[in-house]
Amino acid sequence: MFLSKTYFKKLSIFSLLGISALYFSQEKTVQNIVGSEQANENNLKKHITYLASDELQGRLTGSEGEAKAADYLSSEFKKLGLKPYEGENFIQNFEYNIKLNPHDDKTSTPVKGKNVIAVLNNEAERTIVIGAHYDHLGLNEHHNSTSANSEGQIHNGADDNASGSAAVLELARMFSQNKIKEKVNYIFALFSGEEDGLMGSKKMAETVKTQYPNTIFMINMDMVGRLSKDNNLNVGGVGTSPILPELVKKYKPEGINLALDESGIGPSDHTSFYLKDIPVLFLFTGTHTDYHKPTDDADKINYPGEKVITNYVFNLANALGNEREIPFVKTKAAATKEVPKYKVTLGIMPNYADSKDGMGIDGVMDGRPAANAGIQQGDILTKIGKCEVREVYSYMDCLSKIKAGEEHPVTVKRNGEEKIMNVKF
Numbered sequence: 092m093f094l095s096k097t098y099f100k101k102l103s104i105f106s107l108l109g110i111s112a113l114y115f116s117q118e119k120t121v122q123n124i125v126g127s128e129q130a131n132e133n134n135l136k137k138h139i140t141y142l143a144s145d146e147l148q149g150r151l152t153g154s155e156g157e158a159k160a161a162d163y164l165s166s167e168f169k170k171l172g173l174k175p176y177e178g179e180n181f182i183q184n185f186e187y188n189i190k191l192n193p194h195d196d197k198t199s200t201p202v203k204g205k206n207v208i209a210v211l212n213n214e215a216e217r218t219i220v221i222g223a224h225y226d227h228l229g230l231n232e233h234h235n236s237t238s239a240n241s242e243g244q245i246h247n248g249a250d251d252n253a254s255g256s257a258a259v260l261e262l263a264r265m266f267s268q269n270k271i272k273e274k275v276n277y278i279f280a281l282f283s284g285e286e287d288g289l290m291g292s293k294k295m296a297e298t299v300k301t302q303y304p305n306t307i308f309m310i311n312m313d314m315v316g317r318l319s320k321d322n323n324l325n326v327g328g329v330g331t332s333p334i335l336p337e338l339v340k341k342y343k344p345e346g347i348n349l350a351l352d353e354s355g356i357g358p359s360d361h362t363s364f365y366l367k368d369i370p371v372l373f374l375f376t377g378t379h380t381d382y383h384k385p386t387d388d389a390d391k392i393n394y395p396g397e398k399v400i401t402n403y404v405f406n407l408a409n410a411l412g413n414e415r416e417i418p419f420v421k422t423k424a425a426a427t428k429e430v431p432k433y434k435v436t437l438g439i440m441p442n443y444a445d446s447k448d449g450m451g452i453d454g455v456m457d458g459r460p461a462a463n464a465g466i467q468q469g470d471i472l473t474k475i476g477k478c479e480v481r482e483v484y485s486y487m488d489c490l491s492k493i494k495a496g497e498e499h500p501v502t503v504k505r506n507g508e509e510k511i512m513n514v515k516f
């Protein structure tokens with residue numbers, strides 16, 4: 092998931108495209124197991140424990156840790172008898188440049204990344220991509236951490252996104268070992284370069300239609316390891332095909348509440364495929380205090396929860412393979428809202444849910460204005476100065492009126508009580 096440094100840019104994209112209201116569907120459905128296979132919790136645990144171990148040094152794109160992770164993923168694909176996506180091995184190489192010094196626009200550093208991609212060739216006409224990114228922040232060399240002074244600390248990225256990678260490996264096992272020849276081919280894609288801006292998935296999305304012209308769908312999992320006690324699962328992309336709203340509810344596992352978001356654009360790799368006119372789904376268990384911090388570790392993963400999600404994706408991918416047609420729909424592509432320009436940030440992760448009486452704060456980044464003033468995760472932001480914050484749009488609007496260096500009282504609700512804090516922007 093990439094939100095931190097480029098977070099406000101992303102927020103602008105979100106609002107340009109119109110964030111659709113998140114809503115929870117509470118109705119119960121019977122769990123439908125379409126195929127014969129079940130996800131295995133021990134497999135998920137084994138993959139996550141290795142990928143998020145210190146040995147892999149946080150899997151920074153272009154690092155030795157990334158190469159070790161790529162070797163592991165390749166050998167898992169090989170064990171399953173899958174075929175490479177292109178060339179002789181499972182690796183798809185790509186390159187990009189990043190700017191590491193915000194005060195120096197001219198100097199950029201080249202980075203070489205490796206996607207790891209395998210194909211279950213069912214000799215079908217149509218193909219479905221199931222993907223997740225496996226790269227993470229390494230020792231914070233690319234400055235994407237939300238933790239202050241964390242240079243040199245290993246960011247293990249268990250939830251982000253060893254969890255999604257493990258689910259892709261497990262799905263590859265389930266589809267290739269189930270003795271059923273599905274009506275579609277499945278491509279299992281593990282991307283790198285995601286944390287630097289969806290670089291690996293961009294590369295694959297550019298090539299997929301030449302390799303597999305009839306690529307009909309993409310399912311992305313990014314941070315699926317922290318299903319919380321309230322069992323809320325975010326599912327994005329449901330507006331990218333008219334068949335999706337019903338389908339995602341039909342196969343919804345018992346006890347899970349779905350928070351649906353229509354947009355094909357989001358903070359992860361499905362965006363790259365959506366932008367090539369491929370319908371997508373995006374599964375995500377939500378942000379948390381360990382997001383992009385060295386503390387995103389394997390012992391905090393909800394393994395039974397991830398098993399439920401993996402089975403859900405298996406059923407969805409099976410059902411999608413049996414659909415006769417999956418029409419693609421663009422989700423609110425026009426700029427429906429003017430996005431205010433702002434020069435300051437609070438350093439928080441807003442909650443995107445529709446609300447009228449304040450904006451929830453899902454995360455607070457260490458060392459930034461909000462954290463410095465004592466604002467906490469779970470607070471509800473209601474005012475910046477005299478400017479009223481109702482949801483994410485009015486929040487951006489309020490920020491646009493502030494200049495760097497200014498100080499303003501910021502009002503939040505905490506446990507129902509109003510608190511005013513002085514924030515230096």
Ligand SMILES: [Zn+2]
Binds near residue numbers: 092093251286383
């Ligand atoms: Zn991330």
